[in-house]
Amino acid sequence: MKLANKTMNIFFIAGLYLTVFLLDIVPGVPPMLLTVLKKGVIFSLVAVSMNLLNGFTGLFSLGQAGFMLMGAYSYAVINISSSLKPVVYQYYSPFFNFSLTEVLGNALGGFGVVLGVTVSMIIAGLVAAFMAFLIGLPVLKLKSDYLAIATLGFAEIVRALIQLEALAPVTNGSQLLRGFPYFRGIFIPFIIVGICIAVIVLLINSTYGRAFKAIRDDEIAAEAMGINLASHKRLAFVISSFFAGVSGALLAMYQTTVQANTFKSAMTYEILLIVVIGGIGSVSGSCIGSFLFIACSEWWLRFLDNSNNNIFGLNILRSGFRMVVFSFVIMIMVLFFRKGIMGEREISSENIVKSVKSLICRIKKGRCNER
Amino acid sequence: MDFFAKWFPYFLSGVSVGGQYALIAIGYTMVYGILRLINFAHGDIFMAAGIMMIYLTGVFPVWLSIVFVILLTVLLGFAVERVAYKPLRQAPRMSVMISAIGVSYLIQNTVAYLTGGLTKQYVEIGWISDVVTVMGASTKRVTLITPILTLVLVVLLVFLINHTKIGMGMRAVSKDFETSLLMGIKINRIISATFIIGSFLAAVGSVLYFTNYTGVTYTSGAMPGLKAFVAAVFGGIGSVPGAVVGAFIIGICETLLKGMGLTAFSDAFTFALLIVILVVKPTGLFGEKLTEKV
Numbered sequence: 001m002k003l004a005n006k007t008m009n010i011f012f013i014a015g016l017y018l019t020v021f022l023l024d025i026v027p028g029v030p031p032m033l034l035t036v037l038k039k040g041v042i043f044s045l046v047a048v049s050m051n052l053l054n055g056f057t058g059l060f061s062l063g064q065a066g067f068m069l070m071g072a073y074s075y076a077v078i079n080i081s082s083s084l085k086p087v088v089y090q091y092y093s094p095f096f097n098f099s100l101t102e103v104l105g106n107a108l109g110g111f112g113v114v115l116g117v118t119v120s121m122i123i124a125g126l127v128a129a130f131m132a133f134l135i136g137l138p139v140l141k142l143k144s145d146y147l148a149i150a151t152l153g154f155a156e157i158v159r160a161l162i163q164l165e166a167l168a169p170v171t172n173g174s175q176l177l178r179g180f181p182y183f184r185g186i187f188i189p190f191i192i193v194g195i196c197i198a199v200i201v202l203l204i205n206s207t208y209g210r211a212f213k214a215i216r217d218d219e220i221a222a223e224a225m226g227i228n229l230a231s232h233k234r235l236a237f238v239i240s241s242f243f244a245g246v247s248g249a250l251l252a253m254y255q256t257t258v259q260a261n262t263f264k265s266a267m268t269y270e271i272l273l274i275v276v277i278g279g280i281g282s283v284s285g286s287c288i289g290s291f292l293f294i295a296c297s298e299w300w301l302r303f304l305d306n307s308n309n310n311i312f313g314l315n316i317l318r319s320g321f322r323m324v325v326f327s328f329v330i331m332i333m334v335l336f337f338r339k340g341i342m343g344e345r346e347i348s349s350e351n352i353v354k355s356v357k358s359l360i361c362r363i364k365k366g367r368c369n370e371r
Numbered sequence: 372m373d374f375f376a377k378w379f380p381y382f383l384s385g386v387s388v389g390g391q392y393a394l395i396a397i398g399y400t401m402v403y404g405i406l407r408l409i410n411f412a413h414g415d416i417f418m419a420a421g422i423m424m425i426y427l428t429g430v431f432p433v434w435l436s437i438v439f440v441i442l443l444t445v446l447l448g449f450a451v452e453r454v455a456y457k458p459l460r461q462a463p464r465m466s467v468m469i470s471a472i473g474v475s476y477l478i479q480n481t482v483a484y485l486t487g488g489l490t491k492q493y494v495e496i497g498w499i500s501d502v503v504t505v506m507g508a509s510t511k512r513v514t515l516i517t518p519i520l521t522l523v524l525v526v527l528l529v530f531l532i533n534h535t536k537i538g539m540g541m542r543a544v545s546k547d548f549e550t551s552l553l554m555g556i557k558i559n560r561i562i563s564a565t566f567i568i569g570s571f572l573a574a575v576g577s578v579l580y581f582t583n584y585t586g587v588t589y590t591s592g593a594m595p596g597l598k599a600f601v602a603a604v605f606g607g608i609g610s611v612p613g614a615v616v617g618a619f620i621i622g623i624c625e626t627l628l629k630g631m632g633l634t635a636f637s638d639a640f641t642f643a644l645l646i647v648i649l650v651v652k653p654t655g656l657f658g659e660k661l662t663e664k665v
């Protein structure tokens with residue numbers, strides 16, 4: 001029975017990926033849908049990585065935007081094509097004179113490009129993870145809201161430092177970076193994010209994951225059970241930052257440009273709201289939350305911004321109104337549906353079958369034999 | 372003498388910035404003392420006060436607008452507490468913090484909608500933005516008024532906390548929430564009063580702060596809000612005199628750093644200070660020691 005569930009889950013996921021693949025190759029798909037899927041999948045990775053900290057380990061960290069920024073910059077800096085370097089680094093002489101992807105691409109052809117992008121994404125993650133390790137040494141000793149403020153402060157420091165004149169040969173100061181390889185279509189980000197989330201899920205279901213949950217539920221009891229608090233917290237923090245860095249690199253590819261000013265604390269807040277909407281402590285919830293969040297803010301509520309839709313001659317609908325309505329919806333969610341969409345449950349084929357069955361029963365108004 | 376002539380203007384404006392941070396920081400520190408909540412929306416309430424001022428001066432004379440701004444900001448702070456924090460009294464602390472972040476998001480988006488996302492020119496308030504000369508340094512009059520006004524307000528506030536009934540209630544609630552409930556203290560009234568005082572000071576602070584700047588936009592509240600929060604933590608969160616001292620120290624250090632030509636570092640400095648103080652002495656300069664209960 002257990003095995004059957006597992007196979008069904010695999011089929012379920014394979015079906016999802018097939019749909020995505022079809023959407024990618026079939027012409028005539030609305031471009032807005034593709035944008036939402038692309039941005040949504042990137043945010044679902046960073047939301048899951050934040051959930052690993054906030055939901056599974058109970059560390060309330062607000063440094064996600066800072067780690068994404070580290071990842072995005074590392075990816076961009078080592079990959080800007082050498083022909084574009086003089087244009088991008090208009091005022092400075094670039095510190096890195098090569099482009100990793102180009103070097104590997106010239107040596108190994110198409111495979112080299114793939115390898116280059118993969119390696120640079122791993123580097124992006126490692127830079128963020130290393131930063132997390134350093135910052136974690138002092139910061140992780142702090143408790144709940146002090147930790148939140150310290151990590152938020154860290155993200156702001158990173159954003160300020162990266163725009164320094166002294167670092168400009170590497171980071172191009174406050175000017176934007178562009179000219180690095182990026183993906184077309186939506187299938188590649190889905191694959192990358194899928195692998196990353198799978199790793200996180202495996203981690204959550206391992207001994208480490210159970211230790212994280214124990215720490216979340218009761219630190220003192222967990223310590224008494226022989227769990228090393230400091231090392232487990234550091235592990236969760238570093239791994240979460242690694243994936244935040246990877247998603248930062250993906251975001252850089254999505255935007256095709258990188259600029260420090262886009263990674264403000266408002267970004268961390270948005271990621272946190274995604275996690276809350278999806279359900280703190282649910283991986284699939286974070287994914288659903290992220291797609292819903294992006295779809296609402298970018299697409300479904302768009303009509304509220306169009307001043308041609310006003311009725312009765314009122315001038316209520318104009319640019320920006322969509323975000324007002326959207327934040328109202330979020331406030332209602334936060335106040336009245338505190339568990340989010342999924343709570344702590346996960347989506348699996350078994351649960352879907354169960355809920356469909358009970359729905360059918362309710363429609364028939366018959367008696368349902370549970371189990 | 373040369374040294375003095377170079378640094379005195381920076382020092383002066385540092386004291387003034389510090390006073391403005393102090394007015395915001397008190398709101399943070401009082402709310403944290405009572406609810407154990409970082410009120411992320413406080414910086415945005417401060418910014419909303421600046422925006423209200425701009426719109427109100429279009430209709431009313433300046434002095435009347437200031438009165439209205441203070442009243443409306445107080446009302447906003449009160450409403451935010453009632454709508455977004457009160458329903459979550461029994462919820463875990465994290466939910467309340469998330470709700471505060473939601474409110475901050477809502478206020479920012481609403482202001483962005485109302486202003487069209489543009490930077491609005493702040494009003495010239497005649498008398499306080501006149502240029503005066505103090506000991507060879509010419510500055511706006513607001514620079515001199517801010518620290519004095521701040522100190523007067525803080526003295527009044529400390530008097531209120533130490534010598535009135537509502538102040539006694541505040542002290543009791545911040546000491547022990549449940550016991551003060553059992554002692555018949557009307558908790559909701561005390562909490563509302565705290566938010567009202569905090570918003571009042573933020574409104575005063577916004578008039579003083581934005582006079583020094585050309586414009587207000589929907590993100591203007593975030594940075595001063597965060598810095599004021601750092602000041603509150605630095606001074607020991609929950610303590611009003613601590614917040615004021617912390618704010619003055621941060622304001623002065625920041626402007627001196629700017630004077631040395633390290634503008635990019637001035638923001639980073641504030642947060643580096645925060646991390647250092649949190650690690651070395653998490654209770655801040657004047658904070659009470661918290662004991663952990665199992």
